[in-house]
Amino acid sequence: MSVFNVELKKVVDDSYEIEIGYGLEDKLISDLKNGLVGNITKFAVITDSIVKELYADRILEKLTKAGFTADLFVFEAGETQKTRETKEFVEDSMLEKGYRRDCCIIAVGGGVVTDLSGFVAGTFGRGVPFINYATTLLAAADASVGGKTAVDTPLATNLIGLFNQPEKVYLDIATWKTLPERQVASGLAETIKHACIASREFFDFLKEHINEAFDIKEEVCERIANENCRIKYEVVMKDERESGLREVLNLGHTVGRAIETVSGYRLLHGEALSIGMVAEVKLAHKLGYMSLEESQEVISLFEKANLPVAIPEYINREELVKKLYTDKKVKNGRIRFVIQKGIGDIVEFEEGVFATPIEESVAREIIMEI
Amino acid sequence: MSVFNVELKKVVDDSYEIEIGYGLEDKLISDLKNGLVGNITKFAVITDSIVKELYADRILEKLTKAGFTADLFVFEAGETQKTRETKEFVEDSMLEKGYRRDCCIIAVGGGVVTDLSGFVAGTFGRGVPFINYATTLLAAADASVGGKTAVDTPLATNLIGLFNQPEKVYLDIATWKTLPERQVASGLAETIKHACIASREFFDFLKEHINEAFDIKEEVCERIANENCRIKYEVVMKDERESGLREVLNLGHTVGRAIETVSGYRLLHGEALSIGMVAEVKLAHKLGYMSLEESQEVISLFEKANLPVAIPEYINREELVKKLYTDKKVKNGRIRFVIQKGIGDIVEFEEGVFATPIEESVAREIIMEI
Numbered sequence: 247m248s249v250f251n252v253e254l255k256k257v258v259d260d261s262y263e264i265e266i267g268y269g270l271e272d273k274l275i276s277d278l279k280n281g282l283v284g285n286i287t288k289f290a291v292i293t294d295s296i297v298k299e300l301y302a303d304r305i306l307e308k309l310t311k312a313g314f315t316a317d318l319f320v321f322e323a324g325e326t327q328k329t330r331e332t333k334e335f336v337e338d339s340m341l342e343k344g345y346r347r348d349c350c351i352i353a354v355g356g357g358v359v360t361d362l363s364g365f366v367a368g369t370f371g372r373g374v375p376f377i378n379y380a381t382t383l384l385a386a387a388d389a390s391v392g393g394k395t396a397v398d399t400p401l402a403t404n405l406i407g408l409f410n411q412p413e414k415v416y417l418d419i420a421t422w423k424t425l426p427e428r429q430v431a432s433g434l435a436e437t438i439k440h441a442c443i444a445s446r447e448f449f450d451f452l453k454e455h456i457n458e459a460f461d462i463k464e465e466v467c468e469r470i471a472n473e474n475c476r477i478k479y480e481v482v483m484k485d486e487r488e489s490g491l492r493e494v495l496n497l498g499h500t501v502g503r504a505i506e507t508v509s510g511y512r513l514l515h516g517e518a519l520s521i522g523m524v525a526e527v528k529l530a531h532k533l534g535y536m537s538l539e540e541s542q543e544v545i546s547l548f549e550k551a552n553l554p555v556a557i558p559e560y561i562n563r564e565e566l567v568k569k570l571y572t573d574k575k576v577k578n579g580r581i582r583f584v585i586q587k588g589i590g591d592i593v594e595f596e597e598g599v600f601a602t603p604i605e606e607s608v609a610r611e612i613i614m615e616i
Numbered sequence: 617m618s619v620f621n622v623e624l625k626k627v628v629d630d631s632y633e634i635e636i637g638y639g640l641e642d643k644l645i646s647d648l649k650n651g652l653v654g655n656i657t658k659f660a661v662i663t664d665s666i667v668k669e670l671y672a673d674r675i676l677e678k679l680t681k682a683g684f685t686a687d688l689f690v691f692e693a694g695e696t697q698k699t700r701e702t703k704e705f706v707e708d709s710m711l712e713k714g715y716r717r718d719c720c721i722i723a724v725g726g727g728v729v730t731d732l733s734g735f736v737a738g739t740f741g742r743g744v745p746f747i748n749y750a751t752t753l754l755a756a757a758d759a760s761v762g763g764k765t766a767v768d769t770p771l772a773t774n775l776i777g778l779f780n781q782p783e784k785v786y787l788d789i790a791t792w793k794t795l796p797e798r799q800v801a802s803g804l805a806e807t808i809k810h811a812c813i814a815s816r817e818f819f820d821f822l823k824e825h826i827n828e829a830f831d832i833k834e835e836v837c838e839r840i841a842n843e844n845c846r847i848k849y850e851v852v853m854k855d856e857r858e859s860g861l862r863e864v865l866n867l868g869h870t871v872g873r874a875i876e877t878v879s880g881y882r883l884l885h886g887e888a889l890s891i892g893m894v895a896e897v898k899l900a901h902k903l904g905y906m907s908l909e910e911s912q913e914v915i916s917l918f919e920k921a922n923l924p925v926a927i928p929e930y931i932n933r934e935e936l937v938k939k940l941y942t943d944k945k946v947k948n949g950r951i952r953f954v955i956q957k958g959i960g961d962i963v964e965f966e967e968g969v970f971a972t973p974i975e976e977s978v979a980r981e982i983i984m985e986i
Binding site: 259330344346408475576 | 700716
């Protein structure tokens with residue numbers, strides 16, 4: 247009998263820049279010319295059927311004009327497309343067009359496009375570099391920091407995927423102007439969640455300026471983009487593998503994710519999150535971590551952002567309770583919640599533990615009343 | 617316009633042990649009891665329809681007896697099963713049985729099982745730990761070092777996957793006794809390749825002891841397992857991302873992989889590699905890097921190991937030439953070969969470059985004559 251030791255200790259640097267601005271297409275091209283991804287000259291631009299005409303076509307044109315080889319890979323827009331089947335479709339299309347390991351992926355779109363493209367990039371040729379050109383507020387809020395990529399399966403959302411960091415992220419605020427109002431609201435849901443986790447001051451800013459966000463007022467949007475990055479980054483940097491602290495980002499998501507799925511994606515992610523946050527603040531109040539006034543303050547901000555704060559009639563609430571068990575925070579068969587402490591802070595139940603088991607009966611009770 | 621810097625520099629330690637011995641099932645259980653994967657108590661044992669009854673059933677029983685929760689996930693044996701569909705099947709089965717992020721995967725089987733399971737582990741819940749319990753000589757030779765996991769697609773072999781290091785590898789030589797002789801030969805093909813790359817002395821050892829390897833003589837097999845780990849490790853350790861040096865492990869694989877695919881997997885990996893190595897030594901001789909005697913010496917060792925050294929009649933050679941272009945070493949549309957220098961060394965074409973472009977006409981000529 248003998249033992250062979252494989253020593254694989256090394257320093258990994260996955261650092262990257264997030265550039266926030268208005269109209270960043272030319273900046274992307276000049277960054278590529280200046281060696282952002284080394285000497286790669288072949289780019290797979292992945293986008294969805296809506297963003298294609300709005301932005302991706304133009305980026306493709308600029309890439310080609312700059313002398314790069316580039317092709318567009320387009321899938322149907324919508325959260326229901328974030329599947330292994332779409333991933334396969336993109337992979338096969340890339341292989342057919344002769345893409346191999348010497349390429350770079352550019353994701354142009356919202357969270358669905360960036361999540362899926364980052365996952366494709368992570369496993370194509372065992373990993374090729376990728377760049378996110380985010381065209382939604384939700385992507386700015388949620389998908390630009392953290393390196394989480396994934397697809398959904400019939401049995402669970404976001405459970406098949408990997409951690410994969412982009413080479414660079416562009417948050418182009420100009421693109422928010424073409425977002426339907428419902429999508430802006432959906433992005434604001436994650437933004438409000440971030441404020442609830444980490445900053446009373448930012449929460450107050452949102453209370454005051456939420457209407458200007460809907461008008462895509464530049465300073466307000468830039469502040470929103472920056473705060474989203476900063477808050478998420480501070481959490482993620484301290485805990486890249488989501489072992490403890492990072493769970494705070496799951497605030498509102500235990501119920502939110504479940505509603506999103508049970509609604510068959512009729513609810514946008516942010517809409518589902520908004521309802522999930524209502525459940526969470528009610529729970530936080532019940533457990534004594536929030537005053538009634540604070541919980542109402544949070545609920546009103548979601549309302550002010552045109553987000554739903556009640557479970558729609560068409561949702562089967564018993565099915566919803568059952569669905570809570572597919573949440574990735576489930577441990578030893580028990581559902582767990584992240585709970586906020588007042589506004590701008592999170593309860594740490596014991597050292598490094600930010601989610602607590604909740605009895606099904608308690609969760610059911612809250613679900614029945616909203 | 618503003619730039620937000622995401623700093624993600626860190627030290628990663630992916631080191632692991634390869635334990636080589638006879639009958640390591642109890643050692644696996646005691647390692648798990650002693651915290652090999654921390655306090656995880658839930659194990660998904662992935663195996664194929666042949667290895668299930670031979671070893672996986674028993675390992676499952678031992679796990680359960682030791683107080684762990686464990687389930688078996690079985691797919692049809694064979695290289696053609698290393699697909700995204702099988703990966704989905706395993707994922708869905710695991711999700712259905714309630715597996716989430718708090719589990720560990722144990723792969724019990726040969727290269728197909730360990731490649732596929734390592735890939736499943738890498739993307740299940742964005743990554744769960746995995747252990748390889750290798751039951752074939754080929755897995756010992758090829759799959760135990762390097763962290764390469766992947767599946768095949770209709771358009772390319774091993775192009776969808778990721779780098780993922782196991783927590784530990786067990787090379788149980790006792791299991792080789794149940795291998796069909798054809799599988800032993802297939803494993804010896806990678807072994808001979810390793811000798812050709814790095815050790816004239818080991819090559820001579822194989823010449824002398826190849827028959828004892830077929831009898832699974834313990835000292836011979838242990839030397840084979842050890843040398844395979846050592847040679848592969850020395851290459852891989854110096855170049856974990858396969859940018860340069862690691863390409864030497866592709867010796868014989870430009871033609872080998874293509875034949876394997878064109879044969880519709882009628883040829884085992886090692887059999888296809890054997891033919892690919894014949895093409896490679898003929899090319900090496902043609903280019904002046906090997907004497908005729910040396911090339912014949914290599915070909916005879918493959919013959920002595922009961923491996924094919926000619927392209928079977930049923931292979932369409934023109935299709936084979938075309939297939940060369942799906943090789944992952946293809947760069948700027950040109951096929952590339954790794955070339956050995958005598959026996960036990962590899963040609964370095966320029967610093968860090970171990971594969972060279974070859975004209976299609978030259979490759980075709982060689983393919984036509986074997």
